[in-house]
Amino acid sequence: MTLKLYAHPFSSYCQKVLTALYENGTPFEWRTLSFDDSQVMAEFAALWPIKRMPVLVDGDRTIMESTIIIEYLGQHYPGPVSLLPADADTALQVRFMDRFFDLYVSTPQQKIVFDAMRPEAERDARGVADARAMLETSYAWLDKAMVNREWAAGDRFSMADCAAAPFLFYADWTHRIDPAFANVIAYRQRLLARPSFARAMNEARPYRPLFPLGAPDRD
Ligand SMILES: N[C@@H](CCC(=O)N[C@@H](CS)C(=O)NCC(=O)O)C(=O)O
Numbered sequence: 001m002t003l004k005l006y007a008h009p010f011s012s013y014c015q016k017v018l019t020a021l022y023e024n025g026t027p028f029e030w031r032t033l034s035f036d037d038s039q040v041m042a043e044f045a046a047l048w049p050i051k052r053m054p055v056l057v058d059g060d061r062t063i064m065e066s067t068i069i070i071e072y073l074g075q076h077y078p079g080p081v082s083l084l085p086a087d088a089d090t091a092l093q094v095r096f097m098d099r100f101f102d103l104y105v106s107t108p109q110q111k112i113v114f115d116a117m118r119p120e121a122e123r124d125a126r127g128v129a130d131a132r133a134m135l136e137t138s139y140a141w142l143d144k145a146m147v148n149r150e151w152a153a154g155d156r157f158s159m160a161d162c163a164a165a166p167f168l169f170y171a172d173w174t175h176r177i178d179p180a181f182a183n184v185i186a187y188r189q190r191l192l193a194r195p196s197f198a199r200a201m202n203e204a205r206p207y208r209p210l211f212p213l214g215a216p217d218r219d
Contacts, residue, residue: 003028006044007054010207013066014054015166015200020070022196024079070159083159097152097160106167108134109174116212135175139184146183165197
């Protein structure tokens with residue numbers, strides 16, 4: 001049975017799951033979401049009316065939410081890289097860092113990008129200012145957290161790093177990481193060099209002109 005992934009290469013949450021799939025060389029079939037492909041879009045809407053990507057289909061099971069998809073892959077399609085440690089306490093730290101990157105890096109980053117896509121009259125200046133303030137706080141906290149860590153939850157690459165890679169990638173494009181946060185910048189560089197994420201990022205390269213704030217001329 002082939003796993004099917006409803007996703008788009010430019011989406012950060014899809015890249016989070018792609019990084020997990022590529023870490024373990026897990027085979028899957030792309031169901032690329034595109035407004036030009038009404039068939040795939042209809043399948044996606046029927047599977048998940050909330051219409052947030054990615055969605056994984058495994059036979060008669062449909063799995064939504066990037067974190068749950070990665071945990072599902074670990075349970076049902078384990079590979080050489082265990083993205084959620086067997087030790088319960090270490091797994092809690094991975095889950096906490098996964099939540100940190102989702103709620104306090106990606107969520108404010110998306111707020112800024114989605115606001116830029118609105119007509120001028122419907123923009124939310126206060127919400128965007130709050131999102132930028134949250135990113136600053138997150139960068140400052142992360143800079144201290146990463147002082148002695150190679151990866152988000154210690155010395156092993158995990159699900160939290162699958163989240164961190166695309167979220168810090170786009171967060172830096174959206175609200176530049178101050179050079180004072182040297183640990184965050186170095187961690188982002190390690191993530192960009194990780195072959196699994198580098199592959200996902202390279203597959204998304206042709207879509208960079210779509211970035212609503214204007215993609216910078218760098219990774
Ligand atoms: N909590 C979801 C978030 C997924 C999400 O926000 N995906 C974005 C793409 S990066 C999306 O589907 N956006 C489509 C839209 O907002 O209409 C997850 O972890 O999978």
